[in-house]
Amino acid sequence: MDTLKGWVHEIRDMGGIKFIIIRNRDGLHQVTLPKKKVPPELFERVGSLNREDVVVVHGETKDSKARDFPTELIPDAITVVNAAETPLPLDPSGKVKAELDTRLDNRFVDMRRPEVQAVFSIRHTLLRHARAYLDAHGFWEVHTSRIISTASEGGTELFPITYFDKPAYLSQSPQLYKQMCMAGGFERIFEIATYFRAEEHNTTRHLNEATAIDIEMSFIEDEEDVMRVLESLIHHTVAGIVADCQDELATLGVALTVPPLPFKRLTYDEAVDLLRSKGSDIAWGDDLGTESERLLGEEMAAQGHEYYFIKRYPRNKVFYIQPDGKYCRGFDLDCKGVELTSGGQRCHEHATIVSRLEEFGLNPASFTDYLKIFRYGMPTHGGFGFGIERWLMEMLDQKNVRECILFPRDRHRTTP
């Protein structure tokens, strides 16, 4: 006797024989009820089942004549654990497509779809392999606080919250804490961090709550030490997904290949030259906008590079990145024209970081807590923040970053 637990995916009533397709995380399974081989009461009761009822089926497994199933269950008992109401808010079988907004409004039903489960199975596998890689290379996993007291980090807008009677904000990056861990002698750390960004963007690749693999490492020579960790991390993680997720990739129709090492290095100067040769009027020192990133992505694809670094940015990129003449030691990692990672070698000397703040028109006096960590023995260090949702979106050719996070928070959505 075997037991099958799951959701009623479909009922095909042929009159004298009935088929119930049961769906669970393992896939689809067939329950077959020939009129003369199952209890009459059970045969009749199948008519009262609804799609998406949760059932437990007891019966005998036999070889099946079905095209899609090697075996089938001939039941002697079917227990309805919980009936589903009708009509359903959307069709989990995918016969009738639903818009993303409808799907997200009813995410728990949407999550029953094999395509959605494939994305999140791969997401889990991605994190499993990334953790294993970082662990094998001496990185400790840490959890830093998401609640910060001041907006002194500059840059993006923060979400204000109330912390008892004090104002506070949701963290937009674990950057300060990662650097504090370097000052604290942890040498190599990573964090699977949540980022909150209060920007009113409205695109298919932005979230107001996103997740990233953040690492920081000490005693580096330059940013190349960090970049090597990043490219190896990607290489090994993708290899792990290819090895473990063939079913999921097939469900999504994605042909995933492991990107060869080392990744292409493009300097900012080369990127600007390339863009100008393609007709862009970008000036030296300008940020690479969406259009520029897209153009570079096309050009790199033409050269056979899916993933590529852009390094040696102008020194005005970010204040805490180590300057190097007119350049700095920051880098981005792009994939197919979309930025996935931002990182670099950080300033580690107190005098340098103070002069960098002044260079950026910021007041060192308002960075007292941050500056303190550079005063009592700070090693050279660097790291990166690597957006998980964006990576998955590019890897799995998803059209919208919201496909790669269970409960997206965007400009308008705070539920579910």
Place this chain on the structure above:
RNA sequence: GCCCGGGUAGUGUAGUCCGGUCUAUCAUACAGGACUGUCACUCCUGUGACUCGGGUCCGAAUCCCGGCCCGGGCGCCA
């Protein structure tokens, strides 16, 4: 923040430009019925919708104004 686009049964759509049997299309869903090997089962019957408010007009799903909601692009984005 700027600029486009959209809102029709539970779901996804046709119709809107050019107002008139639209008594609103089709699929799926749902309800009932037929069928002993389906596998998007098939077939028959039925149920179910024009985002809200105002305006123009003999007449508004369709045109105009406003609200609400949503999508997308750009900007922004340690």
